[in-house]
Amino acid sequence: MGLAEEVARRRTFAIISHPDAGKTTLTEKLLLYGGVLHMAGAVKARKASSHAVSDWMEMEKEKGISITSSVLQFEYRGKRMNLLDTPGHADFSEDTYRTLAAVDSAVMLVDVAKGVEARTLKLFEVCRLRKLPVITFVNKMDRSGLDPLDLLDAVGRTLNIRTVPLNWPIGSGPDFVGVVDLLTQQVTLYDRVVAGTTVLEQTVLPLDDPGLRDQLGAARYDDLLETLELLEVAGDDWDVEDFLSGDVTPFFFGSAMTNFGVQPLLEALVDLSPSPRGRATTTEERAPEDPAFSGFVFKIQANMNPRHRDRIAFLRVVSGSFQRGMAITVARSGKVLRSTNPHSFVASERSIVEEASPGDIVGIYDPGALRLGDTLYADVPVTYAGIPRFAPEHFVRVRLNDPSRRKHFTKGLTQLAHEGAIQRFVDPDLGEADPYLGAVGLLQLEVLTVRLRNEYNTEVSLQHTDYRAARWIGGDPAGLAWLRSRRDYKLVQDRDGRPVLLVSGLWPLTYAQQQNPGLEFFDVSPLEVVGSGS
Numbered sequence: 001m002g003l004a005e006e007v008a009r010r011r012t013f014a015i016i017s018h019p020d021a022g023k024t025t026l027t028e029k030l031l032l033y034g035g036v037l038h039m040a041g042a043v044k045a046r047k048a049s050s051h052a053v054s055d056w057m058e059m060e061k062e063k064g065i066s067i068t069s070s071v072l073q074f075e076y077r078g079k080r081m082n083l084l085d086t087p088g089h090a091d092f093s094e095d096t097y098r099t100l101a102a103v104d105s106a107v108m109l110v111d112v113a114k115g116v117e118a119r120t121l122k123l124f125e126v127c128r129l130r131k132l133p134v135i136t137f138v139n140k141m142d143r144s145g146l147d148p149l150d151l152l153d154a155v156g157r158t159l160n161i162r163t164v165p166l167n168w169p170i171g172s173g174p175d176f177v178g179v180v181d182l183l184t185q186q187v188t189l190y191d192r193v194v195a196g197t198t199v200l201e202q203t204v205l206p207l208d209d210p211g212l213r214d215q216l217g218a219a220r221y222d223d224l225l226e227t228l229e230l231l232e233v234a235g236d237d238w239d240v241e242d243f244l245s246g247d248v249t250p251f252f253f254g255s256a257m258t259n260f261g262v263q264p265l266l267e268a269l270v271d272l273s274p275s276p277r278g279r280a281t282t283t284e285e286r287a288p289e290d291p292a293f294s295g296f297v298f299k300i301q302a303n304m305n306p307r308h309r310d311r312i313a314f315l316r317v318v319s320g321s322f323q324r325g326m327a328i329t330v331a332r333s334g335k336v337l338r339s340t341n342p343h344s345f346v347a348s349e350r351s352i353v354e355e356a357s358p359g360d361i362v363g364i365y366d367p368g369a370l371r372l373g374d375t376l377y378a379d380v381p382v383t384y385a386g387i388p389r390f391a392p393e394h395f396v397r398v399r400l401n402d403p404s405r406r407k408h409f410t411k412g413l414t415q416l417a418h419e420g421a422i423q424r425f426v427d428p429d430l431g432e433a434d435p436y437l438g439a440v441g442l443l444q445l446e447v448l449t450v451r452l453r454n455e456y457n458t459e460v461s462l463q464h465t466d467y468r469a470a471r472w473i474g475g476d477p478a479g480l481a482w483l484r485s486r487r488d489y490k491l492v493q494d495r496d497g498r499p500v501l502l503v504s505g506l507w508p509l510t511y512a513q514q515q516n517p518g519l520e521f522f523d524v525s526p527l528e529v530v531g532s533g534s
């Protein structure tokens with residue numbers, strides 16, 4: 001198969017939403033229908049032996065929430081699907097944002113009882129910025145919730161996007177029995193199976209099948225026809241181009257838990273969602289069909305597999321063909337790596353890949369040479385825009401409880417900072433040994449403590465500080481000099497040695513700017529500069 005065909009048969013997408021809308025559950029069910037999992041372990045209903053595949057980290061299993069994005073690859077109808085399950089919790093939003101840089105479309109979950117929730121709105125805005133096409137899946141239809149028509153309207157208004165349902169639920173709550181495909185006018189009715197661990201028996205019949213009225217009951221059938229007529233008259237026409245340009249989001253209804261409506265969504269991902277797009281470099285756009293291999297690192301994760309304590313960098317292939325063992329150059333440092341054992345993933349399970357194409361996510365061992373946002377290439381040099389960091393809002397010092405564990409402690413901290421699980425700032429007066437740790441959300445600090453314990457066998461205590469905000473500094477250099485001259489301003493350095501200001505409130509920022517009109521503050525890190533840092 002040529003490169004162009006390989007590109008055309010790939011689908012790389014993320015599942016996003018507010019916490020608890022059912023992303024991980026849906027992920028499992030997509031794998032189940034994709035033929036990968038024979039028995040999907042129900043999320044949170046799990047007993048010790050069965051937990052969701054994509055929540056593989058110890059703490060995720062314990063808490064039943066996703067903490068880090070998970071990559072799952074499978075084949076369906078001749079297409080290569082790269083699915084990324086993301087954490088919904090705001091404290092882990094950096095991880096989710098990084099993941100959105102690596103995909104070409106997204107499935108947005110909406111809990112039928114809750115409508116558009118705060119995190120969903122935020123994440124949708126990120127998709128809009130990246131011009132990602134978004135498919136909406138209204139989940140938990142097995143529970144009573146909002147009226148589907150109202151929901152359609154509410155999503156459209158809240159997100160300021162046109163909504164076009166491609167299927168429609170028949171009944172809701174305990175009476176939810178199936179969906180109508182609005183393009184083909186075919187009805188799919190499901191058999192309810194406890195916990196939904198196997199592929200469901202289903203009946204497919206045309207909407208005008210004479211038996212359907214009897215099956216649904218006259219009242220429900222007439223109701224359905226009336227609603228469909230209303231949609232026909234009032235709704236927008238479906239045009240896939242409007243979806244691809246991000247102007248329309250198609251709606252699907254279902255229940256991930258009971259498997260209802262999972263297959264129609266999977267079919268839509270195959271039929272509608274886009275194949276991999278290129279990425280903008282600092283000077284041009286590199287197309288996926290360009291034969292020269294290139295890609296970027298959007299995630300780094302250590303200790304995924306307790307048996308191999310190693311560090312994996314997740315690479316999104318942008319152009320050309322990636323071959324096992326090929327020499328790849330890190331654009332930032334010029335270092336050349338030879339990837340002898342590249343992986344593909346089903347969550348924490350890996351298998352060796354010989355070859356990967358644009359859109360694929362490849363895991364490569366990181367000997368310590370890679371950074372989040374790094375561009376990798378073979379033959380033709382290229383640099384993609386980096387991945388920004390957000391200003392943390394919580395700052396702690398860590399104290400090691402048992403000083404004899406110092407080596408492991410330092411290694412663990414370095415590693416977790418490397419992954420972007422926390423940010424490390426060094427006070428030039430105090431040196432490396434006693435850093436400030438910054439987190440966007442408090443749960444990150446809990447993860448830090450638990451991972452240091454589980455993965456590095458190190459007990460630490462956290463000392464909270466009064467700092468509440470951090471800002472990268474730019475603009476007139478006189479501003480930085482002024483800050484340096486003041487004893488009441490705390491300047492530290494990020495991992496690239498860039499100056500960062502820590503403040504306990506926003507007033508000191510305002511004051512500093514009043515005194516130095518040319519001074520600029522950034523709450524998102526300036527993007528990586530090629531050749532910067534080590």
Ligand SMILES: Nc1nc2c(ncn2[C@@H]2O[C@H](COP(=O)(O)OP(=O)(O)OP(=O)(O)O)[C@@H](O)[C@H]2O)c(=O)[nH]1
Pocket residue numbers: 017018019020021022023024025026042043044045064065066067086087088089139140141142143254255256257258
């Ligand atoms: N009734 C019902 N419950 C569901 C459905 N889908 C998921 N759930 C439940 O919702 C809860 C959250 O599900 P998850 O799949 O972990 O949600 P998530 O979106 O991955 O959550 P985070 O990763 O923490 O953001 C679990 O208790 C699921 O069993 C559904 O279709 N119907």
Ligand SMILES: [Mg+2]
Pocket residue numbers: 023024025065066085086087088
């Ligand atoms: Mg989850």
